[in-house]
Amino acid sequence: MSAPQKNAGLEFHYNTTELRQETWNRLKVTAAKHYEREQKGLHQRETEATIAACFDILEPVERYWAYPGKATVEELRAILASNDAFLFMRAVSHVVRGIISESYRRRLASRHVPINDLVLSSSIPPTSDDSERNYFEVLVVDNLHPEHEVALRDEMRSQQDPKGTSIYDVIVAPSFEDALLAVILNPNIQCVVIRYGFPVKSDSPTKLLGPHVTALEEIDVNAKTGVSRSLALGSFLHKIRPEIDLYLVTDAGVEEASVKGSRHFRRIFYRNEDYLELHLSICRGIRERYHTPFFNALIEFSKRPTGVFHAMPLSRGNSVYKTHWIKDMGDFYGKNIFLAETSATTGGLDSLLNPTGPLKEAQERAAKAFGAMFTYFVTNGTSTANKIVQLALLKPGDIVLIDRDCHKSHHYGIMLSGGCPVYLDAYPLREYSIYGGVPLLEIKRTLLRFKREGKLDRVRMLVLTNSTFDGLIYDPMRVMQELLAIKPDLIFLWDEAWFGFAHFHHMYRRRAAMSSAKRLNKYLRSDAYREFKTPTDFSQDDDTLLSQPWFPDPDRIKIRVYATHSTHKTLSSLRQGSMIHIYDECFYTRTESFFNEAYMTHTSTSPNYQILASLDVARRQAELEGYELVQKSIEMAMIVRETLKTQPLLKRYFSCLGPGELIPSEFRPSGFEHFFKAETGWVSAEPAWQEDEFVLDPTRITLYIGRTGIDGDTFRKTYLMDKFGIQVNKTSRNTILMMTNIGSNRSAIAFLISVLIKIAKMIRNLQHDLTPQKHRALTLRIQSLTEDLPPLPHFSGFHPFFQAEGEGPAGDMRRAYYLAYDRENCAYEPLCEELVARVRQGTELVSTTFVTPYPPGFPILVPGQVVSPEILEFLLALDVKEIHGYNAELGLKVFRAEALNAEALNAEALNAETLNAEALNTGESASGSGNLQPVKAVTAGESGDAAEPIAAKPNTKRPSRKRPRPSQPSGT
Structure with missing residues (x-):
């Protein structure tokens, strides 16, 4: 992020790209005013000064774009100097x-x-073929004379096929710094050609551009010369935008350059390169990223005439277009969606469960x-993706450290796999009814406890959400590095459902799971790490250990990282399109077969091909324009943040929460509090993203509405949705969470701001003239939303009956879940203040199921968990109406006290076993004729509220706490 910029009376701008756009618009308006004043014979000193200030901004910036480019700026200056105000106005208007x-x-x-020629001649509108061509820009890094620069650009233009599917223009960067800035500022750049020798420093003024060049401080580039400098530039560019193609032109020995440059460069050319060969290489690289194998295969399949003699009457649209009653469905969706429907995996398509062709x-x-x-x-969402990973990597009895606020699918996945969760508490933000992230210190303390108790070998996995629903982002590299010091084989599952876009922007990428795993692997296996870092000695006392960072032994660690992405949430995939990304050094040797079994367990044999194709296309878009779209989504969010800070009426009732409110100061050593300050403008977040334990995703806009006297759920439904049709992500008691994404645009942002202003006016009018009684009621409502907020409860703990290993934090959720299948073990307790009082007086309640308010979608209760008074108060205070696992008519479903009496249950089970044994000795079965009632198998369908009473309880004898360990556990 750039520092604040204020030039020629302009307002502060979030970054140089936005400043460029606004400056061109300002120049257009001023040029028209300049001509108008000339026509009226008025002095033009003011407009001349503004035009000069605009040129001062555009001249150093336009060198990084092919259009309009620095040549056009120079031409506009010349037109202005000719005193032809009319031509200048026309020319600027044409450019804008x-x-x-x-x-x-x-x-x-x-x-x-x-x-001049473009303005004075009539423009020929593009043909339809032109409009379908893909445009990109090529950056050439070389310190060329202006005449040679023009010749190079014209030569590379001449290589292009006028009828080709892609066209490109060329930009020349004369220095190391210029190349970095061009790649950061200009998202149109898709490949870079690095040629010969070039200086490090740019001759461009750094007043506007300097904040972007922080990466140069990492190494001494000035000390590098020749091919070493070119390779260093390639490494930096790959770090900033790894998706772009890099080509090296060198006069050094080809062998040396080939060995050192093979890591990041697609191809290396020697000295006077063949322009045609370079052009063909550039086009091939673009085609490879553009190619979507499965989407293309699906298109080809849809074009083939086929006879359908298998399942799916919908295929080819046969059951739609030949009907009298559902033709409107065909009209709505169009024919292509039906032409691409099939249940066959032949004919150019592929099997999701065993891909060998385009899907692979x-x-x-x-x-x-x-x-x-x-x-x-x-194809069925990240909920399923999470369960696949957990079933593949966990076996019964494995301990999983998990943020209690993780999505409910993780809790279900742990229950299904038989893992034993140890719930970690995120820091609470009581004043906003929001949970934050789990501090690293909390995780380290938990692992240290297991080590001291001799149970560290049972700890298998850590599950965290990155980023959280509210946009809090961890530092995965730091978390994984420190925890591998105490548990070298710990598996990390990062739920990045809302963070799928992160890899395609340099600011976010450093905190994405896959990028962090790769960087961590490189760092821990480097000579520098071995030389300067000593593995942590855990014989020290706990206080000493917890007061310092931990460093792992690189010879003992195994980096095993999994990330799940809801591609449909943040990229251009159809609903339920998700991905599982894996960076696991042990995948082939330990996990692959188990992962494939888990994948087949949870994956449909009839996947939706449209979803699969959209995942393929989403990848293409992310590689080719993800950087630009993510950058624009940040800019859109910043417009909202700035407006909420500066618009008088909006800031009276609303405020936009920043890191200062959502991240406690102990997790923000950088001291970064807000992206924008009305007094100073935009503040660089770069130090925070490098240093802080948590950072805030700027595209997550948490709107604080406590001062309105309207609770979050009412504000969302009554004001935003019902009146204006605006949908938002989630609410808390006094906040509304909104977010921008790669589909956001200025029109949508303008609409949102106008709606908020209208709502603010409505609130002002309603509160303008109140009777004393209504004013008192309003004051009490505001007080309840700003001061009298219920506490956010921590995880209460598992009942001793469901503790996995005696007294301890780990719980056996699966046992509790299936014990509740027998409805005789369960009861309902109406949720009310009286119940809170009874629990405070000592009544023990234990949940039989998951209770999950939605949104945000994490369980406040899980099977086997003790129900605390704080949890009950929290449930009573919730504004959301959708609470999964809670029956509003009956109340909370809890275990009966006698069901948790282990001695009674064991005695009953022992008696049943004795009776069965006696029956066998007499030649009779306990389930045969006689006085004994048959033992009925309990199924999910039979255990519902409407089921008939069960004749006899199943054997619920509690297994031994010391369970034998499988000799060949899954996923190990």
């Missing part, structure tokens, strides 16, 4: 229209055409794009 309409992307002249290639391309070793597509 080209920027806004992006007409420059649709056709490319073989040589540069002067702006699509997943491999996704793995490369997201920085993973392996990627698996999932």
Whole structure:
């Protein structure tokens, strides 16, 4: 993020890209005013000063764009100097229209055409073929004379096929710094050609651009010369935007350059390169990223005439278009969706459960794009993706450290696999009714406890959400590094359902799971780490250990990292399209077969091909324009943040929460509090993203509404949704969570701001003239939303009957879950203040099921958990109406006291076993004729509230706490 910028009377701008856009608009308006004043014979000193200030901004910036580019800026200066105000106005208007309409992307002249000629000639509208061509820009790094620069650009333009599917223009960066800035600022750049020698420093003024060049401080680039400097630049560019293609032109020995440059460069050319060969290499690289193997296969399949003699009457649209009653469905969806429907995996398509063709290639391309070793597509959401990972890696009795606020699918997955969760508490934000993240110190303390108790070998996995629903982002590399010091084989599952876009922007990428795993592997296996870091000595006392960072032994660790992405939430995939990304050094040797079994367990044999194809296309878009779209989504969010800080009426009732409110100071050593301050403008968040334990995703806009006197759920439904049709992610008692994404645009942001202003006016009018009684009621409502907030309860603990290993934090959720199948073990307790009082007086309640308010979607109670008074108060205070696992008519479902009496249950089970043994000795079965009632098998369907009474209880004898360990556990 850039520092605040204020030039020529302009307001502060979030970054240089936005400043460029606004400056061109300002120049257009001023040029028109300049001509108008000339016509009226008025002095033009003011407009001349503004135009000069605009040129001062644009001249150093436009060198990093092909259009309009620095040549066009120089031409505009010349037109202005000729005192032709009319031509200047027309020329500026033509340029701005080209920027806004992006007409420059649709056709490319073989040589540069002067702006005079373009303005004075009639423009030819692009043909339909032109509009379908893909445009990108090529950056050439070389310190060229201006004449040679023009010749190079014209030569590379001339290589292009006028009828080709792609066209590109060329930018020349004369220095190391210019190359970095061009790649950061210009998202159109898709490949870079690094040629010969070039200086490090840019001759461009750094007042505007300096904040972007922080990466240069990491190494001494000035000390590098020749091919070493070129390779260093390639390494930096790959770090900033790993998706772009890099090409090296060198006069050093080809052998030396090939060995050292093979890591990041697609191809290396020697000295006077063949322009045609370079052009063909550039186009091939773009085609490879553009290619979507499964989507293309599905298109081809839909074009083939086929006879359908298998399942799915919907296939080819036969059951839709030949009907009298559902033709409207065909009209709504269009024919292509039906032409692509099939249950066959032949004919150019592929099997999701055993991919060998285009689907396999699509997943491999996704793995490369997201920085993973392996990627698996999932067609029924990240809820299923989470369960697949847990079933693959956990066996009964394994301990899982998990944030209690993780999505409910994790809790179900642990229950299904038989894992024993140890719940970690996130820091609470009581004043906003929001939970934060789990402090690293809390996780370290828990692991240290298991080590001291001799149970560290049972700890298998850590599950955390990155980023959280409210946009709190961990530092995965730091978390994994420190925890591997005490548990070298710990498996990490990062739920990145809302963070799938992170890999495609340099600010976010450093805190994405796959990127962090890769960087951690490189760091821990480096000579520098071995030389300067000593593995942590755990013989020290706990206080000493917890007061310092931990460093693992690189010879003992295994980096095993899994990330699940809801691609449909943040990228362009259809609903339920998700991905599992894997960076596991032990995948082939320990996990692959178990993972495949888990994948088959949870994956449909009839996957939706449209979802799979959309995942393939989402990868293509993310690679080719993800950087630009993510950057724009940040800019859109910043517009909202700035407006909420500066608009008088909005800031009277609303405020936008920043890191200062959502992240306690002990987790923010950088001291970063807000992205924007009305007094100073935008504040650089770069130090926070490098240093802080938690950072806030700027695209998550948490709107504080406590001062309105309206609770979050009412504000969402009555004001935003019912009146204006605005949907938001979630609410708390006094906040509304909104977010921008890669589909957000300025029109949508303008609509949101206008709606908030209208709501603020409505609230102001309602509160303007109140009777004393109504004013008192309003004051009490505001007080209840700003001061009298219920406490956010921590995890209460498992009942001793369901503790996995005697007294301890780990619980056997699966045992509790299935014990509740017998409804005679269960009862309902109406949720009311009286129940809270009874629990405070000592009544013991234990939950039989998951109780999950939605949103945000994490369980406040799990099977086997003790119900605390604080949890009951929290449930009573909830504004959301959708609470999964809670029956509003009956109340909370809890275990009967006698069901948790282990001695009684064991005695009953022992008596049943004795009777069965006696029956066998007499030749009779306990389930045969006689006085004994048959033991009825209890199923999920039979254990519902409407089921008939069960004749006899199943054997619920509690197993021994010391369970034998399987000799060949799954996933190990």
